[in-house]
Amino acid sequence: MDVSSFAQALEKERDTLAEQLSAIAVVNPLNPADWEAKDPSLDIMEADLNEVGDRVEERFSNLAEQNLLESRYRDVLRALEKIAAGTFGVCEISAEPIEQDRLSANPAARTCKAHMEREHELL
Numbered sequence: 001m002d003v004s005s006f007a008q009a010l011e012k013e014r015d016t017l018a019e020q021l022s023a024i025a026v027v028n029p030l031n032p033a034d035w036e037a038k039d040p041s042l043d044i045m046e047a048d049l050n051e052v053g054d055r056v057e058e059r060f061s062n063l064a065e066q067n068l069l070e071s072r073y074r075d076v077l078r079a080l081e082k083i084a085a086g087t088f089g090v091c092e093i094s095a096e097p098i099e100q101d102r103l104s105a106n107p108a109a110r111t112c113k114a115h116m117e118r119e120h121e122l123l
């Protein structure tokens with residue numbers, strides 16, 4: 001399988017995700033795959049309660065967004081590692097080749113179509 005076009009797409013997505021994550025989180029210097037949320041200040045002394053509520057809400061929506069981005073970022077990094085290791089395009093559950101059209105739709109896919117629903121069970 002020619003993986004170079006997948007590698008290109010994955011590298012591009014990795015950079016985009018890193019950029020999006022850097023807007024809402026800071027990378028853990030000890031582990032580049034781990035991002036920590038920027039902590040917006042919740043200084044009650046100078047903010048009224050509505051404002052604090054807004055900031056708490058913002059913090060939670062940032063966290064949800066961060067979790068999504070971070071899990072996608074990990075999948076993309078994992079796929080790039082697989083390319084480097086020569087194991088790209090193999091289902092992590094059945095060890096069968098992942099369908100070409102599935103990889104085209106999602107180069108970071110970890111399973112073949114038959115095991116798509118079990119992808120979330122993988123660590």
Ligand SMILES: [Zn+2]
Pocket residue numbers: 091092093094095096111112113114115
């Ligand atoms: Zn499979």
